[in-house]
Amino acid sequence: MAATLHDVAKLAGVSIKTVSNVVNAYPHVRPATRERVQAAIDELGYQPNISARSLRSGRSGVIGLVLPELSLSYFAELADAVIAEAEKHGLVVLIEKTGASRDHEIAVLSSPRMRLTDGLIFSPLGMGQEDVAHLAVDYPLVLLGERIFGGPVDHVTMRNVEAARAATESLIAAGRRRIAVIGAHEGEVVGSAALRLAGYEEALAAAGIALDPDLVTFTTLWHRANGAASMRELVQSGTPFDAVFGLNDALALGALRVLQEEGLRVPEDVAVIGFDDIEESAFTVPSLSSIDPGRTQIAAEAVEILVRRIGEGGGRPSEPREVLVDFAVVERESTRGPESRAPRVEGARPGSQDSAATGV
Amino acid sequence: MAATLHDVAKLAGVSIKTVSNVVNAYPHVRPATRERVQAAIDELGYQPNISARSLRSGRSGVIGLVLPELSLSYFAELADAVIAEAEKHGLVVLIEKTGASRDHEIAVLSSPRMRLTDGLIFSPLGMGQEDVAHLAVDYPLVLLGERIFGGPVDHVTMRNVEAARAATESLIAAGRRRIAVIGAHEGEVVGSAALRLAGYEEALAAAGIALDPDLVTFTTLWHRANGAASMRELVQSGTPFDAVFGLNDALALGALRVLQEEGLRVPEDVAVIGFDDIEESAFTVPSLSSIDPGRTQIAAEAVEILVRRIGEGGGRPSEPREVLVDFAVVERESTRGPESRAPRVEGARPGSQDSAATGV
DNA sequence: GTGAAAGCGCTAACAT
DNA sequence: ATGTTAGCGCTTTCAC
Numbered sequence: 001m002a003a004t005l006h007d008v009a010k011l012a013g014v015s016i017k018t019v020s021n022v023v024n025a026y027p028h029v030r031p032a033t034r035e036r037v038q039a040a041i042d043e044l045g046y047q048p049n050i051s052a053r054s055l056r057s058g059r060s061g062v063i064g065l066v067l068p069e070l071s072l073s074y075f076a077e078l079a080d081a082v083i084a085e086a087e088k089h090g091l092v093v094l095i096e097k098t099g100a101s102r103d104h105e106i107a108v109l110s111s112p113r114m115r116l117t118d119g120l121i122f123s124p125l126g127m128g129q130e131d132v133a134h135l136a137v138d139y140p141l142v143l144l145g146e147r148i149f150g151g152p153v154d155h156v157t158m159r160n161v162e163a164a165r166a167a168t169e170s171l172i173a174a175g176r177r178r179i180a181v182i183g184a185h186e187g188e189v190v191g192s193a194a195l196r197l198a199g200y201e202e203a204l205a206a207a208g209i210a211l212d213p214d215l216v217t218f219t220t221l222w223h224r225a226n227g228a229a230s231m232r233e234l235v236q237s238g239t240p241f242d243a244v245f246g247l248n249d250a251l252a253l254g255a256l257r258v259l260q261e262e263g264l265r266v267p268e269d270v271a272v273i274g275f276d277d278i279e280e281s282a283f284t285v286p287s288l289s290s291i292d293p294g295r296t297q298i299a300a301e302a303v304e305i306l307v308r309r310i311g312e313g314g315g316r317p318s319e320p321r322e323v324l325v326d327f328a329v330v331e332r333e334s335t336r337g338p339e340s341r342a343p344r345v346e347g348a349r350p351g352s353q354d355s356a357a358t359g360v
Numbered sequence: 361m362a363a364t365l366h367d368v369a370k371l372a373g374v375s376i377k378t379v380s381n382v383v384n385a386y387p388h389v390r391p392a393t394r395e396r397v398q399a400a401i402d403e404l405g406y407q408p409n410i411s412a413r414s415l416r417s418g419r420s421g422v423i424g425l426v427l428p429e430l431s432l433s434y435f436a437e438l439a440d441a442v443i444a445e446a447e448k449h450g451l452v453v454l455i456e457k458t459g460a461s462r463d464h465e466i467a468v469l470s471s472p473r474m475r476l477t478d479g480l481i482f483s484p485l486g487m488g489q490e491d492v493a494h495l496a497v498d499y500p501l502v503l504l505g506e507r508i509f510g511g512p513v514d515h516v517t518m519r520n521v522e523a524a525r526a527a528t529e530s531l532i533a534a535g536r537r538r539i540a541v542i543g544a545h546e547g548e549v550v551g552s553a554a555l556r557l558a559g560y561e562e563a564l565a566a567a568g569i570a571l572d573p574d575l576v577t578f579t580t581l582w583h584r585a586n587g588a589a590s591m592r593e594l595v596q597s598g599t600p601f602d603a604v605f606g607l608n609d610a611l612a613l614g615a616l617r618v619l620q621e622e623g624l625r626v627p628e629d630v631a632v633i634g635f636d637d638i639e640e641s642a643f644t645v646p647s648l649s650s651i652d653p654g655r656t657q658i659a660a661e662a663v664e665i666l667v668r669r670i671g672e673g674g675g676r677p678s679e680p681r682e683v684l685v686d687f688a689v690v691e692r693e694s695t696r697g698p699e700s701r702a703p704r705v706e707g708a709r710p711g712s713q714d715s716a717a718t719g720v
Numbered sequence: 721g722t723g724a725a726a727g728c729g730c731t732a733a734c735a736t
Numbered sequence: 737a738t739g740t741t742a743g744c745g746c747t748t749t750c751a752c
Contacts, residue, residue, distance in 0.1 A: 002498075004744095004745055004746085005745065005746065006745080014722075014723085015722065015723045015724075016723090016724095016745090016746085016747095017722065017723060017724080017747090017748090018721085018722060018723080020746075020747065020748095021721090021722085024747085028721060028722090029721070029722085030721060030722090033721080033722085045470075047470070047475055048475075048745085048746075049415070049475065049744085049745050049746070050473070050475050050476040051411050051412075051414040051415040051420065051476055051744085051745080051746090052411075052415050052728090052744070052745035052746040052747090053745080053746055053747075054411040054476070054728095054746090055409070055411040055412045055415050055728050055729065055730085055744090055745080055746075055747095056727085056728050056745080056746045056747045056748080057728090057746080057747060057748090058728085060411065060476070061473065062454065062476070069440060070430070070436050070437075070439050070440035070443065071436055071437045071440040071639065073433070073436070076430050076431055076433070076436035076439075077430075077431045079430050079436075079455070080429060080430035080431040080457065083430065083455060083456070083457050084457075092454055092456060092473050092474075093454070093455055094422065094452055094453070094454045094455075095439070095443060095453055095454075095455050096443075096452060097440065097443050097444075110407070113410070113421065113452050114452075115407055115408075115409065115410050116410040116411055116414070116420070116422070116476075138362075224639075224640075224642075224643040225643075228643070253643060254643060256645070257643055257644070257645050260645050261645075279431065279584075280433075280584075280640055282584075283584040283585075283588070283613060283614060283617055284617070284644065284645075285616070285617050285620045285621075285644075285645060364728095364729055364730085365729065365730065366729085374738075374739085375738065375739045375740075376729095376730085376739090376740095377731090377732095377738065377739060377740080378737085378738055378739080380730075380731065380732095381737090381738080384731085388737055388738090389737070389738085390737065390738090393737080393738080408729085408730080409728085409729050409730070411728085411729080411730090412728070412729035412730040412731090412744090413729080413730055413731075414730090414744095415728090415729085415730075415731095415744050415745065415746085416729080416730045416731045416732080416743085416744050417730080417731060417732090417744090418744085
């Protein structure tokens with residue numbers, strides 16, 4: 001049913017090689033021939049068969065993106081950015097979600113389902129440093145996140161420690177001294193939680209503020225509900241505090257809600273800052289200060305590096321690269337005084353590029 | 361480099377057919393042979409080449425999902441659900457985003473990039489009823505959304521009119537009479553905006569409330585910022601109102617924020633209800649009442665129908681199906697009186713299934 | 721500048 | 737129960 005190179009060749013009265021040359025924009029084709037072939041292509045509505053091309057050339061034009069979960073805003077926005085970047089390179093994106101399960105993550109790395117991709121952008125959450133060996137795969141792979149460092153692959157990550165330190169410092173600069181942390185992970189050494197906690201501790205130390213363990217709350221999950229629960233516990237414990245650092249925005253948002261339920265004023269009584277700068281944070285009441293970790297830059301770098309690796313082919317690969325992107329402290333109402341509340345609602349953030357009319 | 365059927369066959373001392381039989385779990389293989397082949401597979405780390413399989417069999421095990429944008433919570437949560445459903449059928453999902461552009465949507469339908477998928481789940485936002493002919497493609501296609509009806513393809517959609525009517529009725533039942541609408545689309549006849557507005561009008565008519573055009577505000581985009589802007593205009597216009605129906609949650613959330621900026625109490629002065637029931641709505645202050653439009657059911661039905669169509673093969677296709685999923689009114693603080701505020705924060709919603717530990 | 725032919729790795733007929 | 741063989745549609749030498 002679908003037209004093939006042969007059909008086009010027959011109709012145009014040339015060989016399939018010539019048709020192939022036209023399809024692939026090979027320069028040395030006589031204009032007259034090209035025109036005739038193009039006419040035949042249009043008439044038959046010819047579409048190249050990607051499987052056949054891929055089988056022969058070893059390239060599918062598809063890259064894989066492996067994420068914990070799409071319904072978390074951070075990852076949804078990351079995926080959106082990756083798809084946009086991939087499109088610039090003429091690539092489409094196959095998304096696999098792992099549910100942050102270590103086993104699932106490891107399985108995906110050697111899954112034949114992923115074999116039709118030219119390379120993978122891999123964002124694990126369950127795997128840890130001890131799994132570094134699993135990353136030694138025989139296809140292009142770019143690692144994201146902060147679960148594994150120093151692996152045999154290119155790695156794009158954010159400046160967790162510095163950014164968390166900057167977040168904490170912004171609270172200290174506003175005169176806060178009793179800064180609670182929401183979302184620490186017990187005993188973790190690498191991983192977002194550990195790194196961000198380290199940044200928090202650095203900031204306190206630099207300001208000469210003693211670390212009060214009672215102010216550090218733990219939760220494995222980083223959803224709104226966990227932030228809310230931690231906050232409620234902290235309030236009920238009676239431990240005094242004048243600021244909250246949510247290790248991600250969802251946690252901070254959950255905490256924000258509970259603070260208000262409890263009748264505490266934000267930021268007058270308690271200042272709140274998050275991490276991730278998801279779109280939602282600009283629209284809550286009060287709007288949430290946060291760290292923009294450079295999400296779009298991460299997506300751009302990851303795709304760029306992957307494309308370069310794919311282009312390298314099987315040749316002796318160059319050294320794995322470790323890329324750190326820039327971050328920014330985004331101050332909003334939850335840390336600024338109420339006097340500076342204008343403009344009260346921000347417009348569309350520049351980060352959410354090419355968002356055309358989109359209902360539902 | 362990568363092992364092929366031939367390599368495995370040679371090592372196991374059998375023919376490639378036998379290896380193929382083992383790989384594809386063909387039942388009539390002697391246990392001893394199967395074991396020997398499996399050993400060879402393991403030893404060589406054999407992975408079937410999907411492109412070759414796909415070229416030969418015409419199936420890739422990949423389905424496409426075409427969406428306006430992933431950074432909108434509704435679509436992110438929908439994509440998440442589709443991926444989960446697809447996985448149950450052993451399929452992976454290729455996501456393409458269109459930015460809600462009509463041209464992009466039409467182009468995707470005939471894009472060779474999508475030709476390696478076995479079928480498509482297609483959620484347009486730019487195309488309209490006049491584009492119905494573009495849906496007559498020669499591969500399995502399931503249409504989502506409410507831009508086009510009665511097309512030549514299976515269609516899974518929500519009960520927009522009934523659900524919007526129920527939302528409005530819940531406000532009326534709470535004693536509200538001056539119900540503003542945020543997000544209407546000028547002159548639209550089909551599409552989410554038009555259908556939901558129709559439901560609103562039905563509810564008013566049924567309750568004997570005259571429609572006041574001043575209460576219906578228009579905005580093309582359905583982001584938080586648009587809801588905020590519309591709300592601000594309405595407040596400043598001086599038009600009295602005691603309730604707001606946001607045609608999606610993002611609009612309602614933007615409105616919710618402005619209402620509070622303006623010193624209006626929700627729900628005491630103004631009750632607010634949205635549409636979509638995105639995860640975030642349970643965690644705002646106050647939490648947002650909404651319509652759960654049956655998102656997970658939509659994903660499940662869409663994948664199910666697509667899988668069946670793919671299975672049908674080229675045979676005479678059965679009639680296109682039109683599937684309507686169930687909705688539910690989710691009442692939260694923004695419409696309930698404050699006396700019923702407990703429990704104050706909901707736990708993880710059952711809708712967000714299989715969300716394991718997920719940081720960042 | 722264009723054509724002929726080989727073969728990528730696999731599945732599906734058909735044979736045995 | 738297992739082997740043989742013929743392509744799927746394309747790209748890629750290598751001729752001409």
